[in-house]
Amino acid sequence: MHDIKAIRENPAAFDQALARRGLPPVSGELLAADAERRDQVQKLQEAQARRNAASKEVGEAMKSGDKTRAEALKAEMAGLKETIAAGEARERAIDERLNAMLAVIPNLPLDEAPDGKDETGNVEVRRWGAAPDFAFAPRQHFDIGEWLGQMDFEAAARISGARFVVMRGQLARLERALAQFMLDRQTGANGYTEHYVPYMVNDAAMFGTGQLPKFAEDLFRTVDGRWLIPTAEVSLTNLVAGQTLEEKDLPLRLTAYTPCFRAEAGAAGRDTRGMIRQHQFSKVELVSITAPEQSRPELERMTNAAESVLQALGLHYRVMLLCAGDMGFGSRMTYDLEVWLPGQNAFREISSCSVCGDFQARRMDARFKPRDGKGTRHVHTLNGSGLAVGRTLVAILENHQNADGSVTVPEALRPYMGGASKITKG
Structure with missing residues (x-):
């Protein structure tokens, strides 16, 4: 299994090593899935941070007697709960797809292994x-x-x-x-x-x-x-x-x-x-x-x-x-x-x-x-x-x-x- 971080740092070297095995480049496809996953992780983090902040704001609104704002914040939190659940499911799906792609890619040859197709x-x-x-x-x-x-x-x-x-x-x-x-x-x-x-x-x-x-x-x-x-x-x-x-x-x-x-x-x-x-x-x-x-x-x-x-x-x-x-x-x-x-x-x-x-x-x-x-x-x-x-x-x-x-x-x-x-x- 390959380290996606290492591929991200040097995709050209990864593809060149696969070419020695007679395989086409795959770093572009892998990095696209990786970027999609990282984007989804960031969105989830932002939604979770907003939910945590809204939770504190509900307490403050209740303390100040602003029930209208408190109810609005609760409604926002309910929506965020659904958004986070859907986002987590999407992140898992992207992870599974990326891991499935990585799982069928062979190991990279050492420099000492001679070039050759068979x-x-x-x-x-x-x-x-x-x-x-x-x-x-x-x-x-x-x-x-x-x-x-x-x-x-x-x-x-x-x-x-x-x-x-x-x-x-x-x-x-x-x-x-x-x-x-x-x-x-x-x-x-x-x-x-x-x-x-x-x-x-x-x-x-x-x-x-x-x-x-x-x-x-x-x-x-x-x-x-x-x-x-x-x-x-x-x-x-x-x-x-x-x-x-x-x-x-x-x-x-x-x-x-x-x-x-x-x-x-x-x-x-x-x-x-x-x-x-x-x-x-x-x-x-x-x-x-x-x-x-x-x-x-x-x-x-x-x-x-x-x-x-x-x-x-x-x-x-x-x-x-x-x-x-x-x-x-x-x-x-x-x-x-x-x-x-x-x-x-x-x-x-x-x-x-x-x-x-x-x-x-x-x-x-x-x-x-x-x-x-x-x-x-x-x-x-x-x-x-x-x-x-x-x-x-x-x-x-x-x-x-x-x-x-x-x-x-x-x-x-x-x-x-x-x-x-x-x-x-x-």
Whole structure:
């Protein structure tokens, strides 16, 4: 959510920042609504001041015995009461209209975010490791999983429809092992505090992190009006909604392993086979709540925390800095981690780490008290995947596959797999 005062002070800069996202200027429309609201507020203040003055004048008129004037003043006050009630209703309507306009405008990119209209404008920052060199044609994960007899898309389709999977045996255990390994790494080496959070949230929570109102079609809603979370970012970030924290307690670093639910409304025809894009998947989410001065270095720290999982699993990846036109709605700057998938002969996103500034905090009214004790300020929020469990499973199957169809279990996961070094058929 944007600060209308900041837009009022520099509308040209606001429009220029939106232009970097490929959006038309909107400051004129916003400032017209803002001027209308401020004009209405002034009229209300004048009417209230006149009502207060008239109330005193009634007492004076009664004291002096001027009943005619007293009755005239009472009639004026009755009219002012109606005027004020109508004015307050109009002010609320203008406020709602202005807030609705602000609610669908994305965050403004940092200067560090490169210019570009789509993914072709993203910039590679670094790579880690090397792609495996196979003496055979590598297969895609769904071919591997189905050959192993432990990945079943047909059974899932009978139960739930497209974009679901059933896994069994060692692959089901691998999913669990990955989640446990990721949580242990993020809570141990990387200092995040593990949480168990709700998987269903209300409208206010979805609004706070920016999923509503613009992206309702990408979400699943329950019959009682709650929403299934598309990511634990929603639940974790909203833990500070409406709160005032102490600066000495920042940054907060939170993590949770949850299922995630996405309608994938805009993904028709994309990744229709396999586990890359599903309605239900698991993820270990990272969220940081910081003071404004901490947020930019915290993005680097969070990205490194996500990278450490890929490195421990021996997975080749690259870090991409997203251009202004390809960033998510609430982001000011984003790093995507893209893991190498030999079966696809391509890099695919496995994590996005973003700094949102005070964009979400304004929507949630999340603040902190500075150490100097002067007033309150909005916190900054960050979020990232540490990592998407299903896509990490996909990467392990494709990168650690063997010619005989088995899959080598990375050393770091073997304690979580009962000591197994390979996933074999059966």
